[in-house]
Each structure stands twice: as C-alpha cells, then as structure tokens.
Amino acid sequence: MAKKAQPKRDIYQEVTDRILQLLDEGVAPWRQPIKRSGNSDGMPKSLSTGKAYRGINTFLLAITSWAKNYESSYWATFNQVKQQNAKVRKGEKSTLVVFWKRYTKEDRETGEEQNIPVLRHYNVFNAMQCEDLKTPDLLPDEEPAEPFAPIAQAERIVDGYPKPPAIELGGNAACYLPALDMVQIAPPERFESRESYYATLFHELAHSTGHKSRLARELGEKVSPFGSPDYSKEELVAELGSAFLAAAAGISPPTIEQSASYIEGWRRKLKDDKKLVIQAAGQGQRAADHIRGVTFEAE
Incomplete structure (x- = not known):
C-alpha cells in the first residue's frame, strides 16, 4: 500500500501562529540587540x-x-x-x-x-x-570583540536577494533609507549574538522590499510619522518578514521571542487588532519570498 503523501509544511504559518501564541501569553519588553561601546548608557x-x-x-x-x-x-x-x-x-x-x-x-x-x-x-x-x-x-573596550562567525544559511539568503539595496556597515543602529535604497547597520560584531545581527538585517531588508522598484508599499513616497498607523503597519510587515527569513535560515528559536515582543509594541499602538498581524503576515511573506527570490505561490 502506497504511503499517503504528507502535506507540505507551511513554515510561514507556523511562525505566525507561534508569534500570536507568544503575544497572547505575554512577552518580555523588546531589547536593543546592538551592544554599545565603552560605558555608554545611551543617554545624552x-x-x-x-x-x-x-x-x-x-x-x-x-x-x-x-x-x-x-x-x-x-x-x-x-x-x-x-x-x-x-x-x-x-x-x-x-x-x-x-x-x-x-x-x-x-x-x-x-x-x-x-x-x-x-x-x-x-x-x-x-x-x-x-x-x-x-x-x-x-575609548576602546577593555576586551576586544570576538571575531564574527557568519551563519552560512543566513548569508546565502542575504547574498541571494535579487537586485538588493546597498548594505553599509557602521554606527550603532540599523535603518533602511528609501531615498538612497540603502540599509545601514552596525557591524555584526557589535551585536549580542549572530542571530540578533541577522534578525536585525532581515528586518531592514524586509523594509527595502517596500521600495517602488520592488513590491511598492509606498515606502518613502509619503510621510508616515513615528507611531502612526501606516508606520506601525510597515513595522509589522518588516518584523514578520524578518521572522520568516530567520525561520528559513534555521535561526528562528533564538529570535522569535524578540520578534514577538517587538510586534506586541506596535500592535498596542494599533488598538490590539490581532487581525492586523495576520494581514501583515501576508505582506511579510511576500517580502520574505521576494528576498529569497521565489514566487509567491512556490511555498
């Protein structure tokens, strides 16, 4: 008797379900994954x-x-x-x-x-x-940072991004600049872990898919003030896209709780609209698929 074919695993849905579960259970406040130099606490x-x-x-x-x-x-x-x-x-x-x-x-x-x-x-x-x-x-740190060891599968995802934005290493933050089509991110050795570095980079790359030359989410074409619904929605898309890419790279467990915490903050700004997370997951999947160079129906 022929074995019954197993249904294809839907990794995107698994990630979305896990994030929603963590949101319902309550999550710890999101932390900045970039380590500050010297004895800075970030206060001016x-x-x-x-x-x-x-x-x-x-x-x-x-x-x-x-x-x-x-x-x-x-x-x-x-x-x-x-x-x-x-x-x-x-x-x-x-x-x-x-x-x-x-x-x-x-x-x-x-x-x-x-x-x-x-x-x-x-x-x-x-x-x-x-x-x-x-x-x-x-002043130089007393203990030199350990050499960064790339995660092969995560690097393949970054390198495989078709017609990607420029990536510039430097500073102590991370952002995507639509006008320049450029991702700026702190050097990988400045992060608390390799997983945090790639999760942050994936977040900014997911933002870059909103550029008019890619998935055209009107990124940079209209003003969306910090904390506004449009700004919050884009943050949800980027963080869900990052969570999907982290899962594809095999680094989901160390990063998914961070993603859930981050997403919870924006969901509160949107009046705890759980449906919005599901809607953003669809756009996050499209962003992740675009970066991986696969068609939207392929997975």
Missing part, C-alpha cells in the same frame, strides 16, 4: 559636566543621535571642544539645546521684585562630529 550627556541632559533636551539630542547614527552620548559647545584641544569638523551642523534662566525684575506698578523665567539656548556638537575629542564612551 554634557561633556563639560558629565551630567545627563533633562527634559526636552533629552529628546532633541537623542533623536538627532538616532537620525545621524552617532555612537557617542557626549555633546559639547564649540568652545568646549576647543578647550579640549580638539576641533569640530568642517561643515558639521550644531544641535539646539534650551534651558530656562531666571531673572529678577522690578514690577513697574508695584515696585516688587519678580522672578521671571526666560528661555535661552545654545548649540552643541556630538563627539562624533569632532576630531581628536576624547570621551569616556569612545
């Missing part, structure tokens, strides 16, 4: 005082560091840089820092003294914008 600090900035300045400097891919947490004025026998690189632009200064003024009508807060500002430069400027978080 004044080089002159060593103290962390507060209030709106924390946001202003942190978002600039993220956008410009600065590795250092330290900032200094032009004169403070000069005092350190260093210099700001030609053409570098400063970032605004604001503070309240109180002045005592006499009230014209009552003659009483008033304490009036006045908003002041000054401009600072990140240490990465300077030459010869030494900061605690840019």
